[in-house]
Amino acid sequence: MKRLSKDDIIAGAGRRFATHGYHGTSMRDLGDDLGILGSSIYAHVGGKQELLVAVIEGGAEHFEASARAALDVEGASGQLRAFIKGHIDVILDHRAEARTYLSEVGFLDPDRRAIVAQRRDRYEMYLVEILDACVLEGVLRKDVDVRLASIYTLSILNLVDRWFSESGRVKRAELSEDVYRFVLRGLGGTP
Amino acid sequence: MKRLSKDDIIAGAGRRFATHGYHGTSMRDLGDDLGILGSSIYAHVGGKQELLVAVIEGGAEHFEASARAALDVEGASGQLRAFIKGHIDVILDHRAEARTYLSEVGFLDPDRRAIVAQRRDRYEMYLVEILDACVLEGVLRKDVDVRLASIYTLSILNLVDRWFSESGRVKRAELSEDVYRFVLRGLGGTP
DNA sequence: CGTCACGAAACGAACGTTCGTTTGGTATCG
DNA sequence: CGATACCAAACGAACGTTCGTTTCGTGACG
16 A cells, blocks of 8 residues: 555546546545545645646646647648647547546636636647648648638547547557548548 | 426426536526426426436437438438538537537446447447448548548537537538538548 | 316425535654 | 654535425316
8 A cells, every 4th residue: 555646646536537527526436546535635635626627737738748749740741640640649648637638628617717728729729730831831722721620630539539449440550540641631632 | 487397407407417517517506597496306307317318318319310311312422411411400409418418428327328329329320321332332432441430520520519609700501511521532532 | 257176386494415625633754 | 853644533515305385377167
């Protein structure tokens, strides 16, 4: 029975929030998962809402780091491929955090929610810029609605964790490639 | 102050579940929305879980009716277009129900959840069959992974209600058309 | 045509339970 | 020794639900 750190608590909260939802998780549930009493959690964090904030901010940082890395790639279509692969990797490497980030934002306090929404918009803008660059480089049709295209792409990406299984028919690398091809072709490109 | 029917209660529950989540909704909250006491809801339904079941089954039926109608269309690509338009129309015409159906299924009792999951698989099969037919008719590339394609398509469709605004830049009919084009091109078709 | 009876709908209070959180004590570790 | 991690017990509030009672709408009957 090792003693726990604050990060252990946050990680546990991420798992529980991802599977049972924020309001479906009690501090006692969370304590059970961690092998301590629910009340003992207050030795590490100020409260339940603070846990949600920590998990979601952690998720947001993963996505943003991935997007920044994608922008370092040479060539717009390469950036698009990297963005897609990066997003899928974040989701599958940090499943609980990512899921909580994607579906429990609504339970943040209004102030925090607004901040997170802003960060999400910024993340979407990364993709929009990449798609714009693709159009500029002639990789994509000139008449595509880039805003809609980014929404379609993120819709596909964000729901990956709802169905993908690491032990399934499709491998992770194949999926990234397939999504990339699908999006590119969908916008008039030829991979 | 009119008296309420069971359907009024279910509709109210759908709205509340869609915005605040199942566990984020108390019977008293729901009662407040409806202008009655939380306890008065028990004159209409057996309990909270029964409300969730009613809302979700209602949502499922809308989607299934839409899919069946799409299958009546002549020609595989026409069916695909009708399926997409139908799905978007259901989501936007029954936003609360649809949203609850899509994101609160996890809070159903295990038995009910299994049944709903089955219905959802059946719905996805409608789309798979349509896409298969498209391949057969030569509308789509022969090497597309139809299972993945159906997942991509449903991902785009299911998240529409998270961002679409009836008063926004893009009109509903344009959106349906644009998604149809995007999916068709993504799978190697030429609209 | 009025009224009376009956079922449905809503109230208001209370049930036992669970919630998030607080407090005070205790063991462990640097 | 001082700080940290945890336990144990308790707090008030809120939860889903039940219960007895009251109000309301409607259709049958005199």
